[in-house]
Amino acid sequence: MATITQTENTPAAESVPLKLTLAYKEEIHEEVFYYKYSAYLPVYDNQTSFPPLKPFDFSDRGLVANKEKPNLFSNETAPELKVTTLTPVIGTEIRGLQLSQLNDRRKDELALLIAQRGVVVFRGQDFKDIGVEKQKEFGRYFGPLHIHPVGAHVKHNLELHNIYLGPDNEYRNRRRGNRLTTTGYHSDVSYERQPPGITILTLLSVPPTGGDTAWESQTAAYARLSPPIQALLDGLRAEHSGFPQAEGARRDGLFVRREPVKTEHPIVRIHPATGQKALFVNPGFTKRIIGLRDEESEALLKLLFQHITFGQDFQVRVKWEEGTVALWDNRVTSHTAISDYNVHEPQEGLRHGFRITTLADRPRGVGGLESRWDE
Ligand SMILES: O=C(O)CCC(=O)C(=O)O
Ligand SMILES: [Fe+2]
Numbered sequence: 001m002a003t004i005t006q007t008e009n010t011p012a013a014e015s016v017p018l019k020l021t022l023a024y025k026e027e028i029h030e031e032v033f034y035y036k037y038s039a040y041l042p043v044y045d046n047q048t049s050f051p052p053l054k055p056f057d058f059s060d061r062g063l064v065a066n067k068e069k070p071n072l073f074s075n076e077t078a079p080e081l082k083v084t085t086l087t088p089v090i091g092t093e094i095r096g097l098q099l100s101q102l103n104d105r106r107k108d109e110l111a112l113l114i115a116q117r118g119v120v121v122f123r124g125q126d127f128k129d130i131g132v133e134k135q136k137e138f139g140r141y142f143g144p145l146h147i148h149p150v151g152a153h154v155k156h157n158l159e160l161h162n163i164y165l166g167p168d169n170e171y172r173n174r175r176r177g178n179r180l181t182t183t184g185y186h187s188d189v190s191y192e193r194q195p196p197g198i199t200i201l202t203l204l205s206v207p208p209t210g211g212d213t214a215w216e217s218q219t220a221a222y223a224r225l226s227p228p229i230q231a232l233l234d235g236l237r238a239e240h241s242g243f244p245q246a247e248g249a250r251r252d253g254l255f256v257r258r259e260p261v262k263t264e265h266p267i268v269r270i271h272p273a274t275g276q277k278a279l280f281v282n283p284g285f286t287k288r289i290i291g292l293r294d295e296e297s298e299a300l301l302k303l304l305f306q307h308i309t310f311g312q313d314f315q316v317r318v319k320w321e322e323g324t325v326a327l328w329d330n331r332v333t334s335h336t337a338i339s340d341y342n343v344h345e346p347q348e349g350l351r352h353g354f355r356i357t358t359l360a361d362r363p364r365g366v367g368g369l370e371s372r373w374d375e
Pocket of ligand 1 (some may be wrong): 199
């Protein structure tokens with residue numbers, strides 16, 4: 001991996017030397033210009049491995065929220081509050097309210113809002129400047145923090161998954177292969193036994209144009225299907241696999257810190273806080289429908305993936321600004337990065353940020369259909 005530039009020996013918490021690989025070139029970010037968020041640049045911890053994730057109890061914060069959201073939407077505490085419905089189906093934008101200042105009642109109402117609207121985009125946030133400990137604490141309110149099995153992360157903070165594609169780590173692009181488009185709708189690490197609920201994505205550096213993110217409503221995607229197809233899907237599970245991601249990482253010479261898993265999740269999932277049904281398959285990680293013949297599974301997944309990808313009337317595309325933080329619910333949405341900028345043109349700017357991913361419930365479908373897996 002020619003673009004990895006350096007291996008460092010840094011003292012870890014217990015002062016055991018930690019082998020870190022930088023996924024960026026120091027001279028680009030620290031010598032050519034001063035970068036305020038250089039401490040957040042991507043690294044790989046190449047030695048800390050983790051056992052399989054254990055089951056845990058989960059209670060969605062949205063369940064205890066006041067459904068009217070009087071606290072979150074109170075003009076008294078946030079006189080500048082401006083709430084914009086981005087599309088009729090998905091996406092809400094909030095200005096004039098700091099995530100870093102929300103009390104627990106507001107956070108509960110926010111969890112419910114994210115479940116209902118799919119994605120909530122906060123503008124003008126100081127969240128990027130409150131420090132790693134407070135950022136993690138904010139995430140933990142919604143659920144245990146996920147550590148990505150292969151991703152680059154922020155130094156000493158594996159829970160902060162790194163979002164960075166630059167001229168100095170373009171080997172990450174190779175995984176896109178020979179495809180016509182860079183877009184790929186997915187629900188974050190949906191192969192996990194208790195996959196993510198809320199993801200919090202913060203960009204620290206935003207290009208002047210390009211690098212938008214799009215989200216799609218899996219609730220609307222389900223609702224659009226005809227009743228006979230809905231009834232068929234209600235009774236089925238599909239396999240979600242972390243193996244291709246781990247194998248791709250190994251091929252790239254990266255360290256796999258947790259062994260991959262495959263899980264069979266219900267295709268139609270009921271959100272614990274809203275009771276809404278959502279399609280829970282995605283082109284990123286769903287591999288086959290259990291109990292069908294191969295050709296049947298391929299044809300049905302192709303239909304669903306095209307439905308998800310082409311449904312512009314239940315998608316929202318968001319342009320990032322300085323200070324934007326996006327929060328979405330992976331149980332009711334899929335999303336894709338839109339990598340339309342040329343990372344080799346310095347004037348196109350730097351797109352860099354971090355993702356905090358919170359784990360949630362073991363999926364439950366219609367009639368109590370549960371996820372299952374081979375031990
Ligand atoms: O970079 C982006 O716009 C989104 C990347 C992504 O898929 C994620 O953060 O989960
Ligand atoms: Fe993602």
